[in-house]
Amino acid sequence: MPGKSLEVQAKELKELSEIIKDWPKDCPQRPRLEKAILDVGIFSGTGNGIATLSSGLGTVQLYHVEKPRESFDIKGGEIEIPGKHGDDYQYQGDKSPRLELIGFIDAQSEYDAIKNTLVTMRQGQCANPITVTVRFGASAYINGVQYWLEPFEIDPEPGYGVFVANYTIRLVKRG
Amino acid sequence: MTTIGSQEKVIFGSKVIVKVDGDTLGMADRYQARWGYNISKRPLFGGNMPARLTGSFSGELRVEGLYTTDNLISGKATPVSGVLPSVTVVIEETDIQGTPVKKTWTFTGQISPFEKEGQADQFVIVRFTLDLSAEPTPT
Numbered sequence: 020m021p022g023k024s025l026e027v028q029a030k031e032l033k034e035l036s037e038i039i040k041d042w043p044k045d046c047p048q049r050p051r052l053e054k055a056i057l058d059v060g061i062f063s064g065t066g067n068g069i070a071t072l073s074s075g076l077g078t079v080q081l082y083h084v085e086k087p088r089e090s091f092d093i094k095g096g097e098i099e100i101p102g103k104h105g106d107d108y109q110y111q112g113d114k115s116p117r118l119e120l121i122g123f124i125d126a127q128s129e130y131d132a133i134k135n136t137l138v139t140m141r142q143g144q145c146a147n148p149i150t151v152t153v154r155f156g157a158s159a160y161i162n163g164v165q166y167w168l169e170p171f172e173i174d175p176e177p178g179y180g181v182f183v184a185n186y187t188i189r190l191v192k193r194g
Numbered sequence: 195m196t197t198i199g200s201q202e203k204v205i206f207g208s209k210v211i212v213k214v215d216g217d218t219l220g221m222a223d224r225y226q227a228r229w230g231y232n233i234s235k236r237p238l239f240g241g242n243m244p245a246r247l248t249g250s251f252s253g254e255l256r257v258e259g260l261y262t263t264d265n266l267i268s269g270k271a272t273p274v275s276g277v278l279p280s281v282t283v284v285i286e287e288t289d290i291q292g293t294p295v296k297k298t299w300t301f302t303g304q305i306s307p308f309e310k311e312g313q314a315d316q317f318v319i320v321r322f323t324l325d326l327s328a329e330p331t332p333t
Contacts (some may be wrong), residue, residue, distance in 0.1 A: 069239055084239045123236065125247060155240040178232075178250035 042082065043128040069154055070120050072168070072188075075147035077136040081188075082129065084122035087153045087161070091116050118151065118166060120188040124173075127182040133173060138186070141168040148193060166190035202291040209294075211286040212257060217266055222259035225285065229253025229326055253326035255283060255301045261310060261318035271308035271322065274329065278304040283324055301330045 023031070025036055035052060042049040068080030070087060096109040124130055149168050153161040169189040176183045212222040232249035270281050283301045288294045301324055309321040 065206075083236070083245055085237065115243060122239075125245070177233075180245055181248070184245060 030179075041080075043126045045126040045128050050086060069122075071152045072137070072140065072149055073138045074144065074149045076140045076143045079132050079136050079140070081120060081133075084120055084153070086119075086121040087099070088119040089116060090119075104122065108183055115194060116192045118153075118190040118192070119182060120153070120190070121186070123176070123185045125179075125181050125183050130173065130182055130184060133171070133186060133188075137171060138170065144168055149190075151190060166192040167193055203253075203289045203295070205287045205289055209288040213284040213286070214257075214267060215282055216284075217272065218261060219257070219267075221262060222257055224258040225256065227253070227255040227299075227330065229329060251326075251329065253303075253325040253329070254257065255303070255326060255330070257283065257320045257324070258319065261312075261320040267305070267320065267322055268308055268310070271305040276282060280327065281293070281305055281324060298333045299330050300333070301328045303325060 032052070039049065039052060058182060068082050069084040071082040072081070086160060092114040093155045094111040094114055096111050098107040098109070100107060101178060124133065140147070148165040150163050151166050152159050152163055167190065169191055171188040172186060174185045174187075207223070210225075212219040212221075212225060229251070230253065231251050234247040234249045235244040236247060237244045257286040270279060272278075280302060281304060283303075285299045285301070286296055288296045289298070303324040305322050306325055307323060310318065311321070312318040
């Protein structure tokens, strides 16, 4: 943390310590403080996962997100006219943006959180909307946006001595 | 802090014995072992530092020596009922202390590949690689 006053450094160290404290204890990637200082960009003062899904029924932190893929489809109309090459196409509006959170877990506690908590959150998402935050470093570029939770998959990976599984969590933005 | 090693604890090549399934390889003159766990580095979104996952084990022991007409090793590289047999190679290393200390390293695995090389004006050479099925154990 070069170039920062001692007071600022002390404040940031305290924040980092609190963030690390919340990481799952069984997660092998749980950073030590010195690593966190070297790679401070992956942390945020407002939470500790790269992506966070929360509702009145629970919170799931995703620590190892590889690809938060967004897609922006449209509603289009195609009209086929006999004798004419090509179709008539009409733009009818945007579809709800979709978000796929693709990443992996390396601890059973993360598996439990995704499997059990997300299912509970999904079952009650009509009355308890799910809010999603995704961070690029400390920048929450998807910040507290409500999504519908669609099907999600957990795909365990062989060849590791810890609980490693890939996941894909699909979401559709609420209207 | 501990000092690792001393003049008397080094091991000279002539003080090494290689045994393949209990048979002493009389003319082994080189061996090389390497083993470890694959480190899977998975990049994360929003950071330069990848997550490091400890992956599955792999290792091998390579032995090279002069080939003899005993012809005992090549048979161990042949499948039995379709399966390569498990072979145990023991390497005994003895240092040069007043009361010599012997360390025995036990390697278990399957031989693949088996190599044999000859040349008109040279001795015939034998090499084999033991694909390790477990971490070697020193005793």
